[in-house]
Amino acid sequence: MDTMTTADRVLATILYLRKLGTRDLIAQLCGVNGGTITRAVHQIQPLLADHGCTVRP
Numbered sequence: 001m002d003t004m005t006t007a008d009r010v011l012a013t014i015l016y017l018r019k020l021g022t023r024d025l026i027a028q029l030c031g032v033n034g035g036t037i038t039r040a041v042h043q044i045q046p047l048l049a050d051h052g053c054t055v056r057p
Contacts, residue, residue, distance in 0.1 A: 004032060004040060012037055013044040017055040 004012065012026050016037065023041075027034045048055065 004030060004036065009040040009044050010048075013041045013048070014055055016041050017045065017057070019057040 008030060012030055015021050015026050016023060021029070023034045023037045027037045030037070045055075
């Protein structure tokens with residue numbers, strides 16, 4: 001099942017944005033599919049930006 005906690009979604013987003021792993025690698029580590037990571041990044045990145053958090057590679 002492709003479910004992630006909010007904390008997992010934030011962590012996956014930060015790992016992805018910092019380029020510490022590919023979408024597929026992060027998905028495998030989290031036990032979800034790549035699409036779940038893509039959705040997490042698209043949902044979490046704007047929230048981080050709204051709170052003044054800029055994640056650089």
